[in-house]
Amino acid sequence: MHRLAACVSILPVASYYQWKGKLVNDHEYLMLIKTCSERMSEVTKRVLAHSSYEVPEIVALRISGGHKPYLDWIEKETAQR
DSSP, X not given: OOOOOSEEEEEEEEXXXXXXXXXXXEEEEEEEEEOOGGGHHHHHHHHHXXXXXXXXXXXXXXXXXXXXXXXHHHHHHHOOO
């Protein structure tokens, strides 16, 4: 196991976006990947390697606070061993 993420949530979504001059309506899956900042580069590489999109959505959101036991769990589960 690579331990790139503590948890990955996959949600079906309807997406509407502009692509190459056209409005696109797609049914997609949104992945919420809970990881630490030190693993983000590896997560990005993995998503890019497996995505069928030319430009997949990969964004990182900084956590400014949260339930400490949960945040500690993410750190523990994504620690390199």
